[in-house]
Amino acid sequence: MKEVKTKTAVITGSEALIRSLISEGVDTLFGYPGGAIMPVFDSMYDYKDKMKHILVRHEQGAIHAAQGYARVSKKVGVALVTSGPGATNAITGITDAMMDSTPLVVISGQVNSTLLGTDAFQEADVIGVSQPVTKWAYQIRRPEDIAWAVSRAFYIASSGRPGPVILDIAKDAQMLSCEYQYDKTTSLRSYRPAPTPRLEQIEAAAELINQAKKPFALVGQGVILGNAEKELIAFLEKAQIPFGWTILGLSAVPSDHPLNRGMLGMHGNVGPNIKTNECDVLIAIGMRFDDRVTGDLNTYAKQAKVIHFDIDRAEIDKNVKTTVSVLGDVKRTLPLVTERLNENSHTDWVDEFKEYEKKEYDCIIKNELYSETGPIKMGEVVNKVSEATENKAICVTDVGQNQMMGTRYFKFTESRSVVTSGGLGTMGFALPAGIGAKYGAPERTVCIFVGDGGLQMTIQELGTIMEYDIPVKIILLNNNYLGMVRQWQELFYKERYSETFMQNPDFIKIADAYGIEARKVVNREDLDNAIAEMFEYEGAYLLEVEVETKGMVYPMVPAGGSVSNIILGNGYSL
Amino acid sequence: MQEKTFYTVTVFSENTVGVLNQITTIFTRRQLNIESLSVSPSAISGIHKFTITAFADTEDAMRKLVKQIDKRVDVLKAYYNTDEDLVYQEIALYKIETAKLVATSNVEELLRKHNARILDVSDHSTVLQKTGHYEETQALFDELSESIGVLQFIRSGRVAITKSRVERLSDLLARRELADLQDILIDETK
Numbered sequence: 088m089k090e091v092k093t094k095t096a097v098i099t100g101s102e103a104l105i106r107s108l109i110s111e112g113v114d115t116l117f118g119y120p121g122g123a124i125m126p127v128f129d130s131m132y133d134y135k136d137k138m139k140h141i142l143v144r145h146e147q148g149a150i151h152a153a154q155g156y157a158r159v160s161k162k163v164g165v166a167l168v169t170s171g172p173g174a175t176n177a178i179t180g181i182t183d184a185m186m187d188s189t190p191l192v193v194i195s196g197q198v199n200s201t202l203l204g205t206d207a208f209q210e211a212d213v214i215g216v217s218q219p220v221t222k223w224a225y226q227i228r229r230p231e232d233i234a235w236a237v238s239r240a241f242y243i244a245s246s247g248r249p250g251p252v253i254l255d256i257a258k259d260a261q262m263l264s265c266e267y268q269y270d271k272t273t274s275l276r277s278y279r280p281a282p283t284p285r286l287e288q289i290e291a292a293a294e295l296i297n298q299a300k301k302p303f304a305l306v307g308q309g310v311i312l313g314n315a316e317k318e319l320i321a322f323l324e325k326a327q328i329p330f331g332w333t334i335l336g337l338s339a340v341p342s343d344h345p346l347n348r349g350m351l352g353m354h355g356n357v358g359p360n361i362k363t364n365e366c367d368v369l370i371a372i373g374m375r376f377d378d379r380v381t382g383d384l385n386t387y388a389k390q391a392k393v394i395h396f397d398i399d400r401a402e403i404d405k406n407v408k409t410t411v412s413v414l415g416d417v418k419r420t421l422p423l424v425t426e427r428l429n430e431n432s433h434t435d436w437v438d439e440f441k442e443y444e445k446k447e448y449d450c451i452i453k454n455e456l457y458s459e460t461g462p463i464k465m466g467e468v469v470n471k472v473s474e475a476t477e478n479k480a481i482c483v484t485d486v487g488q489n490q491m492m493g494t495r496y497f498k499f500t501e502s503r504s505v506v507t508s509g510g511l512g513t514m515g516f517a518l519p520a521g522i523g524a525k526y527g528a529p530e531r532t533v534c535i536f537v538g539d540g541g542l543q544m545t546i547q548e549l550g551t552i553m554e555y556d557i558p559v560k561i562i563l564l565n566n567n568y569l570g571m572v573r574q575w576q577e578l579f580y581k582e583r584y585s586e587t588f589m590q591n592p593d594f595i596k597i598a599d600a601y602g603i604e605a606r607k608v609v610n611r612e613d614l615d616n617a618i619a620e621m622f623e624y625e626g627a628y629l630l631e632v633e634v635e636t637k638g639m640v641y642p643m644v645p646a647g648g649s650v651s652n653i654i655l656g657n658g659y660s661l
Numbered sequence: 662m663q664e665k666t667f668y669t670v671t672v673f674s675e676n677t678v679g680v681l682n683q684i685t686t687i688f689t690r691r692q693l694n695i696e697s698l699s700v701s702p703s704a705i706s707g708i709h710k711f712t713i714t715a716f717a718d719t720e721d722a723m724r725k726l727v728k729q730i731d732k733r734v735d736v737l738k739a740y741y742n743t744d745e746d747l748v749y750q751e752i753a754l755y756k757i758e759t760a761k762l763v764a765t766s767n768v769e770e771l772l773r774k775h776n777a778r779i780l781d782v783s784d785h786s787t788v789l790q791k792t793g794h795y796e797e798t799q800a801l802f803d804e805l806s807e808s809i810g811v812l813q814f815i816r817s818g819r820v821a822i823t824k825s826r827v828e829r830l831s832d833l834l835a836r837r838e839l840a841d842l843q844d845i846l847i848d849e850t851k
Contacts, residue, residue, distance in 0.1 A: 277734060
C-alpha cells in the first residue's frame with residue numbers, strides 16, 4: 088500500500104474527520120444529523136463539492152444504504168449518525184454487515200467527554216453495545232485521535248475478512264482544535280488480516296482434487312470480496328469442477344457458466360443439495376457452512392473429504408471438519424492450487440446433476456415461471472424483470488419469499504450483482520440497500536425486489552428516493568402476507584396463520600405522494616408491458632405486482648433436515 | 662453428564678480500553694462460565710496478558726473459543742492449556758478472630774503445615790495469606806472453617822506461565838516477522 092502523507096495543520100476535530108474521510112477516497116456517505124454530531128455536519132457544509140451526503144429518513148436506512156454501496160462498489164461504505172438513538176438505530180444494519188462481511192465505517196456522535204457515564208441526554212454506551220457486532224469499535228475523546236482512528240478504521244474494515252467498524256466521537260473532540268496530519272495505516276501489530284499461503288496446504292489440496300472422481304465446489308462471497316472471480320473460473324475450468332453457489336456467492340461467475348449447477352441451501356436447487364452428499368471431494372471456497380446451506384450437520388457431506396479455502400482462521404473446522412484447510416486470500420491461494428491441478432473432465436459426474444435439474448424444472452420451475460393461468464407468480468415476475476435487463480442488472484432483495492425467488496430466478500452476467508441480507512436476514516433491508524447500490528454503481532440498473540411486509544419496515548426511504556431522484560426500480564411482490572412465515576405455518580404449523588395476514592395501504596397512492604412513478608399489475612397480460620414501461624421510465628419506479636396469496640418457495644430443505652431430503656412440494660417426490 | 666475439563670486461556674492483547682469486554686462476551690456467547698480471571702502486563706512492553714480459567718465439555722469448544730478471541734483486532738494471540746502444560750498459582754487471604762487463633766494450641770503447626778504467613782494482626786482479627794493451587798488454599802480454608810471459623814476470605818484469579826522457556830508470544834512475533842520477510846506461512850497453533 089502507498090503511504091499518503093499530508094502536511095500538519097491546526098483544525099477542528101470535525102474538520103479533521105472530514106479531511107480524513109476525503110483522504111480515504113470517500114465521496115459519498117449516508118447519514119442523519121442530531122445534536123452530538125452537529126459539528127461534523129457543520130464542517131461537511133464546507134466540503135460539499137468533495138463529498139456527497141445522502142440524507143436518509145432513518146439511521147437503519149443509512150447503514151443499509153452504506154452496505155448496498157459497499158457491496159457493489161468494492162469501496163468501504165460510510166455512514167454518519169448521532170449519539171444515543173441515532174447509534175442504536177444503526178445497530179441492526181451494523182450487525183447485518185458483520186454477518187455478511189461488509190466493509191463499513193460508521194461514525195456516531197457521542198456526548199461531551201465530560202458527560203460520559205452520567206446518563207446525559209442522548210447518551211448510550213455505543214461501544215459496549217456494538218463491540219459484539221463490529222470488527223472494531225473505538226471511542227474518540229480527543230481531537231488529535233481522530234485522524235489515526237479513521238485511518239485504522241478504514242484499514243480494519245477493508246482488509247482481511249471485511250466488516251463494520253464504529254467510531255464513536257465525543258462532541259467536544261469534534262469541536263476542539265488539533266494538529267492534523269493524515270497517515271494511511273498499512274499494518275497493525277495485533278492484527279493479521281490475511282494469512283500467507285502455506286505450501287503444504289496448497290499441495291495437499293491439489294493432490295486431493297487431482298485424485299477426486301466426483302469433486303464439487305461451493306462458491307461463497309469470499310471469492311467476490313477477494314476480487315478472485317477470474318482465479319476461481321481458471322481453477323474450476325482446469326479440472327472441470329461443477330459448482331454450486333451460496334446466496335452471497337451469487338454472480339461470482341456468470342449464471343450461464345456450464346459448470347454452474349445452481350444455488351445451495353434451504354431453497355437452493357435440487358442438484359447441488361443432493362450432490363453435496365454424493366461427491367467425493369467437497370471444495371468450499373470463501374464460504375462459511377451456514378446452517379441454511381448445510382441443514383443437519385450430522386448428515387452433511389459425511390462421505391466427502393472436505394477442502395476449505397478461507398481467509399478467516401476461525402471459520403476452519405467451525406461447522407464442518409476439514410480434511411485440508413487452505414488459509415489465505417483466495418486471490419493468492421486459488422492460482423497456487425490451480426497450477427498444481429491436472430487438466431481433467433468429469434463429464435459423467437456433471438451429467439449426474441442434470442437429471443435433477445430436469446426434475447426440478449418439470450416439477451417446480453416450469454410452473455413458477457411459465458404458468459398461463461391463475462394468479463401471477465413471484466418467480467415469474469423475477470424472471471421477466473431479469474430478462475428485460477438482459478440479466479445485466481443488480482438484484483437487490485429484501486428477506487423472505489421475495490429474497491428466495493429473487494436469488495433463485497434472477498440471472499447474472501457480472502460479479503457484484505446481488506445485494507441481499509444473507510446472514511442476519513433483515514427485513515426492510517432492500518429499499519435502503521438499493522439506494523446505496525445505485526450510488527455505488529450509478530451506471531447499472533438496480534432492481535429492488537421487496538414484499539409488502541419488508542417494504543413497510545423502511546418505507547420512509549421513499550422520501551430519500553424522491554429528494555435525490557434516485558432512479559431505482561422497485562418491484563413490490565405483494566401477496567398480502569408475510570409470505571415466508573405463512574409458508575412455514577402452512578407446512579409446519581397446521582395452517583394456523585397466526586399474525587401473517589396484513590391489511591395493506593394503497594401503495595400506489597403512497598408512491599404518488601412521494602412523487603414516484605408507480606403502477607399496479609393484477610393480470611398476467613399486463614405484466615410484460617408494465618415491466619417495459621418501468622425500464623423505459625427514466626426515474627424511480629414502483630411496480631406493484633399482485634402475486635398469488637399463498638405462493639410457496641420450493642424446493643425446500645426443512646430446517647434441521649438433511650440436504651439429501653430436499654422436498655419438491657406439490658405432491659412431487661424425487 | 663460428560664466430564665468437563667479445566668482449561669486456562671491466556672490472551673495477549675494491546676493495552677486498549679474494552680478488550681476485556683470483547684473477550685468475556687466471546688465466553689458468554691458460548692455458555693462458558695469464567696471461573697477466574699487476572700490481568701497484568703506481560704514480559705513484552707505494552708502488551709497485556711489475561712489469564713482466564715473455565716471448564717469446557719470438549720477441547721473443540723476451547724479451540725473454537727480461542728480462534729474467536731484471536732480474531733479480535735486488539736488481540737495479538739490467544740492460547741488454551743490444561744494444567745499439565747503450566748506452572749500456576751493462586752493467592753488467598755483469610756481473616757480470622759485473633760482470640761480464637763490464640764486459643765488454639767497449634768498455631769505454629771497450622772502455619773507450617775500449610776506454609777501460610779501472617780500478614781496482619783490486631784486485637785480482634787488476624788489475616789493469613791497462603792499461595793498455592795486451588796486445592797491447597799481450599800484445604801486451609803476448610804480446616805480453619807471447621808476449627809475456629811473464617812470471618813472473611815478471598816482468593817485471587819489464577820496466574821500461570823507455560824513450561825516453555827520464553828513468552829510464547831515473543832517467539833510467535835519473531836516468527837511472524839521472519840515469515841513476513843520471506844512470505845511463507847507459519848504454524849500459529851504452536
